[in-house]
Amino acid sequence: MMNRQSLLAFMCCLPLFVLGQTNNLTGSPYSLFGLGVSTNANIGKNSALGRGGYALSGEEFINPLNPASYAGIPEKSFLFDVGFLTEISTLSNGNREEQRVAGSFSNIALATSLDAKSSIGLSITPFTDVGYSLIGLESNAEGSFDVFTANVFGSGALNDLRLAYGYAVVPQLRVGAALSYLFGTIEERESVQAGSSFISPSTLNVTDENRYSGIRLGIGVQYDLNPKFTLAWGVNLPTNLAGSRDRSVAKTLDFVPFEVSTETDLDLDDFKLPLELNTGLVYSPIPSLFINADYALKLWGATEQQDNVGEFRDQYVYSLGAEYIANPKGFKFWERIGFRAGYNYDSGYLSVNETAINTTTFTAGLGIPLGFSSLSRLNLSFARSFRGDTGGILVEERFNTINVNLSLRDFWFFKRKIE
Numbered sequence: 366m367m368n369r370q371s372l373l374a375f376m377c378c379l380p381l382f383v384l385g386q387t388n389n390l391t392g393s394p395y396s397l398f399g400l401g402v403s404t405n406a407n408i409g410k411n412s413a414l415g416r417g418g419y420a421l422s423g424e425e426f427i428n429p430l431n432p433a434s435y436a437g438i439p440e441k442s443f444l445f446d447v448g449f450l451t452e453i454s455t456l457s458n459g460n461r462e463e464q465r466v467a468g469s470f471s472n473i474a475l476a477t478s479l480d481a482k483s484s485i486g487l488s489i490t491p492f493t494d495v496g497y498s499l500i501g502l503e504s505n506a507e508g509s510f511d512v513f514t515a516n517v518f519g520s521g522a523l524n525d526l527r528l529a530y531g532y533a534v535v536p537q538l539r540v541g542a543a544l545s546y547l548f549g550t551i552e553e554r555e556s557v558q559a560g561s562s563f564i565s566p567s568t569l570n571v572t573d574e575n576r577y578s579g580i581r582l583g584i585g586v587q588y589d590l591n592p593k594f595t596l597a598w599g600v601n602l603p604t605n606l607a608g609s610r611d612r613s614v615a616k617t618l619d620f621v622p623f624e625v626s627t628e629t630d631l632d633l634d635d636f637k638l639p640l641e642l643n644t645g646l647v648y649s650p651i652p653s654l655f656i657n658a659d660y661a662l663k664l665w666g667a668t669e670q671q672d673n674v675g676e677f678r679d680q681y682v683y684s685l686g687a688e689y690i691a692n693p694k695g696f697k698f699w700e701r702i703g704f705r706a707g708y709n710y711d712s713g714y715l716s717v718n719e720t721a722i723n724t725t726t727f728t729a730g731l732g733i734p735l736g737f738s739s740l741s742r743l744n745l746s747f748a749r750s751f752r753g754d755t756g757g758i759l760v761e762e763r764f765n766t767i768n769v770n771l772s773l774r775d776f777w778f779f780k781r782k783i784e
Contacts, residue, residue, distance in 0.1 A: 393762055394497045395722055398715050400523050400636055401493035405766045406450045406471035412768040413730025413746035414686025415707025417659035419645030420587055420597035426772050427474045429488055431585040431599055432541030435531030438476055438484040445773045448472040454764035467496050482533045492525040495551050514558045521551035537589040548578040568617040577636060579606035593649050601641035608633030637668040653691055659684040665714040675717035684709045703732030726750040740774040
């Protein structure tokens with residue numbers, strides 16, 4: 366049973382989770398599709414390990430990828446993680462380039478042991494990110510020579526508020542379950558100007574606020590074959606996200622703005638999230654080296670959803686990572702620094718003109734200990750990613766992502782031997 370101190374700590378941190386909702390963590394034009402692009406934000410050291418680590422234990426950090434990892438949190442332990450993210454991207458269509466910068470606060474997570482075999486955790490992270498701008502789109506009105514110029518801006522995020530529970534059936538076997546509340550608002554603003562006359566401009570402004578929410582369940586398993594090998598499996602069940610829209614239309618004529626119409630709580634089609642299958646392993650050939658490899662399959666094709674631009678397709682993600690720590694308990698500071706690197710390939714879930722929107726990422730990072738006796742770390746990671754192509758209507762996106770996570774770990778509820 367959860368003790369009163371743990372329950373009180375969770376209740377006190379709830380306001381932080383409300384403040385933790387974040388958006389505008391990307392400037393990708395591909396966030397126009399679906400509900401945005403998969404987030405680059407992560408918790409702890411996963412970002413530097415190829416954004417993987419499904420089989421990693423939660424003994425030293427909060428691992429949100431697999432709820433079974435929470436069972437590895439030592440008894441009477443408390444973990445807290447707060448993160449920040451910056452993304453610097455360069456877009457190219459083969460003829461010219463454009464640079465964009467986005468970034469903000471990215472996550473809050475905490476976890477605590479309930480007893481010797483079980484632990485619980487609460488986190489909020491972005492699930493998808495939206496941040497695009499389309500400037501100077503020109504078109505002709507049907508049956509006339511009038512030119513209309515449109516500017517379209519999108520922003521927002523879908524957030525994942527997750528409650529996770531892990532239980533150690535035996536020391537080698539850990540199981541877990543996670544309940545996610547997915548929610549968020551995506552805003553699109555479109556400004557259309559008729560003609561090019563500066564004397565009497567006419568502009569139509571349309572603002573849509575699309576809200577989505579839903580519940581999703583995930584389960585996971587971790588099994589230690591021996592001290593060197595750990596295997597993991599898991600599944601995230603499919604679910605529907607209910608949507609609604611608020612729309613406002615305003616017009617500017619002769620520099621005088623006035624409201625045309627306002628509609629609220631308009632029904633949107635549910636957005637379907639697919640069945641996700643995950644597997645991973647961790648191999649430690651020597652005590653100072655850990656290698657993780659993951660594979661995820663997301664069955665988007667089974668959702669039978671339609672998109673005006675592209676087609677949904679099954680998505681698969683490979684990730685590979687490694688961490689080297691010379692001596693975690695060494696007396697020298699450099700011996701306790703974690704050196705990390707990784708690789709990630711995401712096939713994408715959307716195909717435009719029969720071209721998949723895939724992403725390739727290379728990562729590197731450091732885990733810097735905070736003090737000699739402290740179990741806390743400052744986790745720094747850098748990622749270099751490539752998305753899309755310059756063929757047809759597509760653009761190539763090259764972006765650098767910097768993640769900074771302060772991961773705190775401590776013991777509590779110990780009684781002093783000497784007063």
